[in-house]
Amino acid sequence: MRIVVPAGGIGGARFLRGLKAALGTDASTGPDQATDHQITVIGNTGDDITLFGLRICPDLDTVMYTLGGGINEEQGWGRADETFTVKEELAAYGMKPTWFGLGDRDTATHIVRAQMIAAGYPLSAITEALCDRWRPGVRLLPMTDDQVETHVVIEDERGRRAVHFQEWWIEHRAALPAERIISVGAEDSRPAPGVIEAVKEADLVLLPPSNPVVSVGSILNVPGIRDALVDKTVVGVSPIIGGAPVRGMADACLTAIGVETSAGAVAAHLGSDLLDGWLVDEADAGTEVEGIEVRSRPLYMSDPESTEAIARAALDLALELRGDGGR
Amino acid sequence: MRIVVPAGGIGGARFLRGLKAALGTDASTGPDQATDHQITVIGNTGDDITLFGLRICPDLDTVMYTLGGGINEEQGWGRADETFTVKEELAAYGMKPTWFGLGDRDTATHIVRAQMIAAGYPLSAITEALCDRWRPGVRLLPMTDDQVETHVVIEDERGRRAVHFQEWWIEHRAALPAERIISVGAEDSRPAPGVIEAVKEADLVLLPPSNPVVSVGSILNVPGIRDALVDKTVVGVSPIIGGAPVRGMADACLTAIGVETSAGAVAAHLGSDLLDGWLVDEADAGTEVEGIEVRSRPLYMSDPESTEAIARAALDLALELRGDGGR
Numbered sequence: 001m002r003i004v005v006p007a008g009g010i011g012g013a014r015f016l017r018g019l020k021a022a023l024g025t026d027a028s029t030g031p032d033q034a035t036d037h038q039i040t041v042i043g044n045t046g047d048d049i050t051l052f053g054l055r056i057c058p059d060l061d062t063v064m065y066t067l068g069g070g071i072n073e074e075q076g077w078g079r080a081d082e083t084f085t086v087k088e089e090l091a092a093y094g095m096k097p098t099w100f101g102l103g104d105r106d107t108a109t110h111i112v113r114a115q116m117i118a119a120g121y122p123l124s125a126i127t128e129a130l131c132d133r134w135r136p137g138v139r140l141l142p143m144t145d146d147q148v149e150t151h152v153v154i155e156d157e158r159g160r161r162a163v164h165f166q167e168w169w170i171e172h173r174a175a176l177p178a179e180r181i182i183s184v185g186a187e188d189s190r191p192a193p194g195v196i197e198a199v200k201e202a203d204l205v206l207l208p209p210s211n212p213v214v215s216v217g218s219i220l221n222v223p224g225i226r227d228a229l230v231d232k233t234v235v236g237v238s239p240i241i242g243g244a245p246v247r248g249m250a251d252a253c254l255t256a257i258g259v260e261t262s263a264g265a266v267a268a269h270l271g272s273d274l275l276d277g278w279l280v281d282e283a284d285a286g287t288e289v290e291g292i293e294v295r296s297r298p299l300y301m302s303d304p305e306s307t308e309a310i311a312r313a314a315l316d317l318a319l320e321l322r323g324d325g326g327r
Numbered sequence: 328m329r330i331v332v333p334a335g336g337i338g339g340a341r342f343l344r345g346l347k348a349a350l351g352t353d354a355s356t357g358p359d360q361a362t363d364h365q366i367t368v369i370g371n372t373g374d375d376i377t378l379f380g381l382r383i384c385p386d387l388d389t390v391m392y393t394l395g396g397g398i399n400e401e402q403g404w405g406r407a408d409e410t411f412t413v414k415e416e417l418a419a420y421g422m423k424p425t426w427f428g429l430g431d432r433d434t435a436t437h438i439v440r441a442q443m444i445a446a447g448y449p450l451s452a453i454t455e456a457l458c459d460r461w462r463p464g465v466r467l468l469p470m471t472d473d474q475v476e477t478h479v480v481i482e483d484e485r486g487r488r489a490v491h492f493q494e495w496w497i498e499h500r501a502a503l504p505a506e507r508i509i510s511v512g513a514e515d516s517r518p519a520p521g522v523i524e525a526v527k528e529a530d531l532v533l534l535p536p537s538n539p540v541v542s543v544g545s546i547l548n549v550p551g552i553r554d555a556l557v558d559k560t561v562v563g564v565s566p567i568i569g570g571a572p573v574r575g576m577a578d579a580c581l582t583a584i585g586v587e588t589s590a591g592a593v594a595a596h597l598g599s600d601l602l603d604g605w606l607v608d609e610a611d612a613g614t615e616v617e618g619i620e621v622r623s624r625p626l627y628m629s630d631p632e633s634t635e636a637i638a639r640a641a642l643d644l645a646l647e648l649r650g651d652g653g654r
Contacts (some may be wrong), residue, residue: 006434031650053438083410085410086413086432087435088435089431089434092435094460104410104412105412105413109416109420111380112420115379115422131418133420155481192586
């Protein structure tokens with residue numbers, strides 16, 4: 001079975017780990033192992049940022065580290081057993097910004113990536129090279145090889161201005177109201193090599209509980225990706241439970257684009273042309289969205305077992321909706 | 328008093344610390360503090376190398392860290408309390424080379440430098456910016472802002488080829504005979520801003536016991552520097568004691584250029600037009616070099632006190648030779 005998963009960072013990565021478990025592939029299965037199932041991840045690169053001359057791809061790395069066994073399990077991003085010597089030394093030199101959590105292990109990843117960028121490699125080739133080490137057991141593609149960066153229009157004492165998503169998200173903890181969220185460069189971007197082909201060949205598409213605006217939304221902003229996805233059976237997992245994001249600050253993003261923070265409103269925003277099925281939490285049982293099959297079940301990914309069960313439920317609904325009747 | 332010191336790495340840095348002590352300036356004295364004495368260091372950049380997209384200047388950094396209180400005292404290079412996480416992670420990605428001792432703290436220095444290079448700053452401005460943090464108490468100038476790299480012609484199972492000095496020095500421990508040592512780019516290089524002016528304004532010039540071939544020699548290879556120095560009272564400290572280098576593998580370098588590994592031969596190689604005085608160890612008492620005033624005294628820089636005494640002896644000899652008769 002071929003499954004495509006457009007994914008953001010922590011929520012996407014954890015869902016993917018559950019999906020691998022549900023499909024019987026585990027983290028030790030390299031991408032070159034013959035399995036019955038192939039998962040292609042379309043990773044969000046809208047959060048990417050250049051800091052200290054290094055190109056940092058938080059969502060791609062979170063997926064790679066999580067599926068490759070290198071993630072800091074507690075915080076959900078960054079490397080396990082991480083240290084922050086380089087960050088502290090950069091601050092000692094007066095380098096800005098100081099708010100980005102750049103770990104030493106993580107820095108090596110960015111140095112490798114920066115070197116390959118300088119050598120002319122596209123992000124898709126770089127990601128593949130990095131995955132040679134991590135063997136995430138999925139095919140990890142960036143949504144695009146072009147630079148698309150999410151910027152957020154805010155207003156503070158310095159006036160109205162657009163800042164990089166990371167600045168708004170990390171430095172300001174998304175506490176400053178976002179007036180607009182812009183995918184800078186999206187209109188002129190093209191899907192990375194393999195993205196459209198993977199969607200076309202997919203048996204089904206699963207949307208993990210990633211941020212619907214700046215993760216899934218950024219991916220859908222790359223021309224061609226949404227159009228390819230609407231032809232497929234797509235089942236999503238709501239990132240909103242009982243009117244609040246399961247984690248992160250997706251509510252601040254939804255408010256910025258005028259969408260209510262509710263499981264139903266997010267599904268309607270994604271659109272019934274795109275979504276065929278939508279899993280909501282039991283707290284949102286009774287949610288109805290025209291043209292979308294909504295099912296309710298526990299949606300907290302609190303441990304590997306519950307996460308696997310959620311992924312299996314999404315998988316089962318997708319198979320049901322495409323008429324296979326089961327696995 | 329204005330003193331110019333062309334310096335390599337460890338030996339140069341330790342001599343400079345002794346010189347500061349002899350002059351009554353210590354590590355806590357910033358360059359903006361008013362003192363009676365000003366030391367300008369012309370730092371060797373021939374050992375500089377670009378690795379992992381970072382520009383590494385081992386000798387400038389050794390001087391900066393040593394005089395700024397950040398050096399690893401035992402090994403003489405690199406940062407105190409250093410860790411090697413980034414290096415280990417780069418190796419885990421299969422990055423080469425693995426033989427360079429790139430520490431995490433040190434990496435931050437190279438990231439700052441790489442960023443400033445990318446922004447168009449010359450090495451002299453970058454070095455000044457880095458020294459804003461370290462406050463070495465001397466004016467540290469690179470010998471040139473141009474890229475001059477020492478390469479070594481060796482022959483091994485892969486045939487005859489030129490390798491970067493660092494590869495020969497660190498990876499091969501200078502054990503492969505060097506057929507030639509080349510300052511690549513030296514002919515077209517220009518002294519960094521301030522270098523010639525500092526020499527012209529200097530009351531005297533002291534040569535620390537740095538490698539005469541790849542440290543002092545590289546500096547002298549930059550057109551204009553040697554010519555400026557010969558007009559000055561120059562006193563050097565022999566890096567060779569009893570026919571062997573005090574530290575490092577300078578003998579391998581001397582052999583490559585056909586100079587005997589002896590205190591006298593090194594002085595003769597540097598030239599009586601350049602050198603006015605030459606300090607040799609007691610083991611080399613009786614050494615005579617035509618046109619150069621040779622004095623013998625203990626030359627092992629075994630602790631701060633002995634190092635200070637050596638610097639004071641060099642200083643005193645220079646003052647004597649220029650006719651001041653003392654301090």
